[in-house]
Amino acid sequence: xxxxxxxxxxxxxxxxxxxxxxxxxxxxxxxxxxxxxxxxxxxxxxxxxxxxxxxxxxxxxxxxxxxxxxxxxxxxxxxxxxxxxxxxxxxxxxxxxxxxxxxxxxxxxxxxxxxxxxxxxxxxxxxxxxxxxxxxxxxxxxxxxxxxxxxxxxxxxxxxxxxxxxxxxx
Numbered sequence: 001x002x003x004x005x006x007x008x009x010x011x012x013x014x015x016x017x018x019x020x021x022x023x024x025x026x027x028x029x030x031x032x033x034x035x036x037x038x039x040x041x042x043x044x045x046x047x048x049x050x051x052x053x054x055x056x057x058x059x060x061x062x063x064x065x066x067x068x069x070x071x072x073x074x075x076x077x078x079x080x081x082x083x084x085x086x087x088x089x090x091x092x093x094x095x096x097x098x099x100x101x102x103x104x105x106x107x108x109x110x111x112x113x114x115x116x117x118x119x120x121x122x123x124x125x126x127x128x129x130x131x132x133x134x135x136x137x138x139x140x141x142x143x144x145x146x147x148x149x150x151x152x153x154x155x156x157x158x159x160x161x162x163x164x165x166x167x168x169x170x
Contacts, residue, residue, distance in 0.1 A: 057078065073094060111165040
C-alpha cells in the first residue's frame with residue numbers, strides 16, 4: 001500500500017507545481033497586457049520592429065532637464081518585448097563636445113560616448129535613437145542615420161570617436 005502511495009503523492013505534487021507555474025505564467029501574461037494598455041500618453045515611440053515571438057517597441061517618456069547642468073537630460077525608456085516589459089531610468093549629455101548616453105543593468109553602468117550625425121550601425125542604433133529623442137525631441141523616432149545635416153546645424157562635428165566604458169558593479 002505504501003509503495004503505491006509514494007508514486008501517487010509524487011504525481012499529485014508534480015501536478016500541483018505545474019498548476020502553480022501555469023497560473024503564474026497566466027498572471028504574468030495578464031500583467032503584461034495591462035501594462036501595454038497603460039503606455040504613457042506622452043511617450044514618444046522611437047522604434048517598433050518584429051522580433052522572435054512578436055513585436056518589440058522602444059519608447060521614451062518622462063523627459064526632464066537637470067537644474068545644475070542644462071546639457072543633461074533624464075528620462076524613462078519603455079522597452080516592450082513580446083514576453084517582457086522593462087522601464088529603466090537613464091540619462092544623456094547633449095553637449096556638442098561630449099555627447100553620451102548612460103545606461104545600466106544588474107552588472108554594470110555603461111557610459112557610451114556618441115557621435116551625433118555619424119555612422120549608425122545595428123550596434124549603436126538604439127543609443128542614437130534614444131540620444132536624439134532626449135536631446136532634440138522633435139527628432140524622436142526619426143532614423144538617426146539621416147540626421148547628419150541636422151547634427152551639423154546644431155554644432156556637432158559628426159566625426160567624434162564612439163566608445164563604451166563599462167563600470168562593473170560590486
